Amino acid sequence: MNKNSIGGIILAGGRSRRFGEQKAFVERAGLPFYHYAINAMKPIVDSMVLVTNDELIHRFQETKPFLSIITDVDNYAGLGPLAGIYSGMDHLDAELYLVSPIDVPFIETSVYHSLLNHFENGVDAIIPVVKGKMQPITSIFHQSLKSKIKDQLDQKALSPKQLFSKANVRFVEMDYDRAFLNINYQADYEQYVKE
Numbered sequence: 001m002n003k004n005s006i007g008g009i010i011l012a013g014g015r016s017r018r019f020g021e022q023k024a025f026v027e028r029a030g031l032p033f034y035h036y037a038i039n040a041m042k043p044i045v046d047s048m049v050l051v052t053n054d055e056l057i058h059r060f061q062e063t064k065p066f067l068s069i070i071t072d073v074d075n076y077a078g079l080g081p082l083a084g085i086y087s088g089m090d091h092l093d094a095e096l097y098l099v100s101p102i103d104v105p106f107i108e109t110s111v112y113h114s115l116l117n118h119f120e121n122g123v124d125a126i127i128p129v130v131k132g133k134m135q136p137i138t139s140i141f142h143q144s145l146k147s148k149i150k151d152q153l154d155q156k157a158l159s160p161k162q163l164f165s166k167a168n169v170r171f172v173e174m175d176y177d178r179a180f181l182n183i184n185y186q187a188d189y190e191q192y193v194k195e
């Protein structure tokens with residue numbers, strides 16, 4: 001793939017311990033959650049990768065040709081969202097990466113369009129802040145962060161906050177209501193998703 005392109009990374013290697021069953025396959029309006037992440041990015045990206053784990057990979061095989069399904073690179077498997085982002089960057093060569101978890105069933109393409117408006121040369125990441133809370137994995141990462149993420153993973157420093165302290169990050173206040181709503185517990189599902 002060319003440089004100066006936009007890739008999509010869908011983080012799908014979590015264990016859903018709090019939810020109690022795999023969140024990716026829970027449905028909103030008849031569509032599994034992870035499809036909302038795919039659909040939000042699809043109009044913008046040149047290609048996309050979904051990064052999961054050995055246990056789940058077979059369950060994602062029905063998806064589309066523009067989407068690669070991979071697992072975290074061996075050394076960092078299961079180390080959290082940064083491991084997934086690194087693995088996605090390693091698989092897809094792009095300049096910018098739109099990143100999404102699989103538990104945001106109201107995510108919209110407009111979120112990514114708005115974030116992209118804040119990109120300029122030298123920016124390493126564009127991170128939304130919604131109601132005062134940073135949303136590090138519904139965000140945009142520049143390829144310049146790949147080696148810094150690798151350094152962090154090597155040191156088992158797994159927090160995005162630590163990464164951002166070493167990078168040129170643009171934090172963008174956003175006032176979306178549901179787009180960033182992430183479903184961690186069954187109670188969240190009952191309250192916000194179930195119709």
Ligand SMILES: Nc1nc2c(ncn2[C@@H]2O[C@H](COP(=O)(O)OP(=O)(O)OP(=O)(O)O)[C@@H](O)[C@H]2O)c(=O)[nH]1
Nearest residue numbers: 011012013014015016017018078079080084101102
């Ligand atoms: N590729 C990859 N994705 C991950 C990893 N850990 C978490 N994720 C994904 O990152 C997103 C946010 O993770 P969490 O909300 O903590 O999800 P989780 O780990 O499944 O949930 P809990 O077990 O309840 O903490 C979700 O889309 C997860 O699937 C990982 O080690 N590798």
